[in-house]
Amino acid sequence: MAWPRDRVKVFDDGGLSLGIAQRVVEQLSEKPDSFFGWPVGRTQLEAERHLRNMHDAGEVDFSQATFGLVDELYGVGKNHPFSYRAAADRNFFDHVKPGRVFSFDGSVPREGVEEELQRVQGILEELGSGDLAVLGYSPDIAHLALIEDALQLEKRVIFPRLKESTRREMRNVFGEERFVPTHGMSWGFKTITDFEQIVLGGDGPHKAPMGREIVEEDENLDVVASLLQSYPQADLYLSDSAAGMFPERARPWINGVDMTDGLIASAIVEASEYSETAIPDLTVDNLRKVDAEFPNLILRLGKKRTLERLQRALDYELPTGLRIGVLDPHSDDGIICAGGTIKKLSVNNDVFSIVATAGCTAVRDEDVVKLLNGTIRGAVPEYVDEEQVREFLQRKSESSHGLVDIPPVRELKTLLREEEHTRVSYRSGMEPIFLRLPFYDTGLAQKNLSGPADDAIMRECLYGLNLDILLETIEFNDPNFTHLEVHRISERVLPDLESVTLWGYSTAYGEMNPLRAGILQPLTQDELDEKIETVRMYETQNPMLQPGFQKTELWERVLERNTSTLRRLQTLGLELDGYAAVEAIQILDLAA
Numbered sequence: 001m002a003w004p005r006d007r008v009k010v011f012d013d014g015g016l017s018l019g020i021a022q023r024v025v026e027q028l029s030e031k032p033d034s035f036f037g038w039p040v041g042r043t044q045l046e047a048e049r050h051l052r053n054m055h056d057a058g059e060v061d062f063s064q065a066t067f068g069l070v071d072e073l074y075g076v077g078k079n080h081p082f083s084y085r086a087a088a089d090r091n092f093f094d095h096v097k098p099g100r101v102f103s104f105d106g107s108v109p110r111e112g113v114e115e116e117l118q119r120v121q122g123i124l125e126e127l128g129s130g131d132l133a134v135l136g137y138s139p140d141i142a143h144l145a146l147i148e149d150a151l152q153l154e155k156r157v158i159f160p161r162l163k164e165s166t167r168r169e170m171r172n173v174f175g176e177e178r179f180v181p182t183h184g185m186s187w188g189f190k191t192i193t194d195f196e197q198i199v200l201g202g203d204g205p206h207k208a209p210m211g212r213e214i215v216e217e218d219e220n221l222d223v224v225a226s227l228l229q230s231y232p233q234a235d236l237y238l239s240d241s242a243a244g245m246f247p248e249r250a251r252p253w254i255n256g257v258d259m260t261d262g263l264i265a266s267a268i269v270e271a272s273e274y275s276e277t278a279i280p281d282l283t284v285d286n287l288r289k290v291d292a293e294f295p296n297l298i299l300r301l302g303k304k305r306t307l308e309r310l311q312r313a314l315d316y317e318l319p320t321g322l323r324i325g326v327l328d329p330h331s332d333d334g335i336i337c338a339g340g341t342i343k344k345l346s347v348n349n350d351v352f353s354i355v356a357t358a359g360c361t362a363v364r365d366e367d368v369v370k371l372l373n374g375t376i377r378g379a380v381p382e383y384v385d386e387e388q389v390r391e392f393l394q395r396k397s398e399s400s401h402g403l404v405d406i407p408p409v410r411e412l413k414t415l416l417r418e419e420e421h422t423r424v425s426y427r428s429g430m431e432p433i434f435l436r437l438p439f440y441d442t443g444l445a446q447k448n449l450s451g452p453a454d455d456a457i458m459r460e461c462l463y464g465l466n467l468d469i470l471l472e473t474i475e476f477n478d479p480n481f482t483h484l485e486v487h488r489i490s491e492r493v494l495p496d497l498e499s500v501t502l503w504g505y506s507t508a509y510g511e512m513n514p515l516r517a518g519i520l521q522p523l524t525q526d527e528l529d530e531k532i533e534t535v536r537m538y539e540t541q542n543p544m545l546q547p548g549f550q551k552t553e554l555w556e557r558v559l560e561r562n563t564s565t566l567r568r569l570q571t572l573g574l575e576l577d578g579y580a581a582v583e584a585i586q587i588l589d590l591a592a
Contacts, residue, residue, distance in 0.1 A: 017046030037133030069103035071186035077107025104185035146186035155188035179402035204477035278573030320348035331421035346429025357440035360413035474504030518587030
């Protein structure tokens with residue numbers, strides 16, 4: 001069976017976390033002493049922020065509620081800053097003061113694990129069936145909590161060994177994979193399905209392939225989240241991008257809607273790619289294979305207009321004589337996503353790389369040691385106590401699961417990223433500007449909410465530069481919300497500026513649909529080689545595996561991203577002889 005569609009709710013991007021928060025508020029209004037199963041994760045963090053605001057406004061009371069954390073990493077206790085319990089306390093429980101909170105204690109010795117599992121199971125048995133369990137699913141195997149194996153389905157509490165992909169996904173929290181625990185403690189499937197209501201949430205385009213499988217395919221023991229299909233109390237909450245591969249969203253024309261020029265173009269591109277037939281050669285039969293029905297006249301007109309639309313983007317003439325800012329949440333974002341275009345723009349424009357954050361949490365400890373030993377480019381400033389740094393790094397290396405970097409270590413990691421980006425910027429024809437926005441400086445993977453201090457720094461920078469164009473990221477799926485917070489700051493600041501045209505680039509997860517692009521910038525082989533060489537100059541990020549289950553290094557992912565965009569356009573029938581890759585940029589309406 002598939003997941004019943006009346007139990008699937010899709011939210012506009014940005015609305016999913018609010019939807020989850022509202023579901024919690026509704027539950028508490030009906031039953032103030034509700035028992036919640038609670039996860040820790042990216043989407044949940046945003047939902048918690050909404051709930052904190054509602055609590056502060058007096059709209060919801062948690063004082064009678066019980067919250068149980070569904071999982072914990074083994075080896076870290078609740079006072080360890082990287083533990084799930086510490087994150088939940090820091091972000092939510094300490095603010096809203098629930099009546100009761102319980103969780104696994106990940107710090108117990110190995111011989112005490114079974115006793116700890118039984119302790120939590122005893123609490124669960126005492127409480128009985130819960131009221132609302134909120135969960136997420138992983139993008140690769142769609143596990144629930146830490147339930148990754150069908151053999152764990154019959155148990156109420158489990159002590160699983162974490163899969164390699166799960167540990168790699170947690171690397172951003174612990175800084176380096178060697179610090180990520182190998183085991184976890186988790187509620188079992190039976191405990192979760194005993195809840196009266198279950199909400200399973202997924203956010204972001206990287207969740208779309210598995211989201212489609214959970215909904216469209218039959219139950220699969222290898223995809224644990226799909227097993228909730230047969231539980232009538234389980235609802236699936238998805239963001240628009242996470243639901244992007246549903247047939248009715250990937251192919252909205254099957255819903256019987258009026259066919260606008262945009263939908264006709266989307267259907268033509270879908271038919272071309274599905275049938276591997278160039279747009280000029282498409283027939284009505286090709287369209288039927290993607291559930292589209294056009295009369296021949298509309299097909300001929302649609303093919304012509306779609307090709308013209310894509311060709312206009314390919315032929316876009318880059319401006320000259322302007323002041324252009326590239327707003328990078330992290331120093332390498334703009335180069336990764338639009339480095340070839342930036343290099344071309346720098347020839348006849350003044351281009352500024354505006355780096356919003358320090359980016360220090362993505363730098364390895366070994367690079368700091370190399371800096372101290374003089375084997376990596378850079379200098380240690382006099383105000384940094386080298387002995388203090390060495391002593392801390394030694395303690396950190398001897399710890400089981402890492403430590404939060406002290407300020408001098410964060411400073412050196414920041415300087416390493418700034419030094420390498422300065423070299424990249426000058427090679428790419430940009431002047432680097434480093435803002436070091438304060439919301440980022442937590443020492444943890446999770447950052448603070450941005451606020452007036454961040455706005456003031458950004459406003460002063462943008463006012464002073466007097467830009468004509470600002471190029472920034474338009475997708476916000478990085479796991480620590482840095483992209484999203486930088487975007488929120490720019491949203492608050494940009495309305496104060498006059499005559500700024502906004503351009504957008506997609507994130508490192510993948511290129512945007514070419515139909516969204518106002519600029520499709522082709523790169524020759526030499527230009528592509530130059531871009532890849534520039535990406536590899538980010539020594540602190542290379543080699544750096546991509547998040548989640550992908551094993552490609554950063555530069556390899558960039559290469560595949562840009563060459564696949566070219567191949568995609570060639571499949572559609574566009575002439576790109578003499579080129580090796582294409583970058584896509586969206587031209588945005590700031591007023592919208």
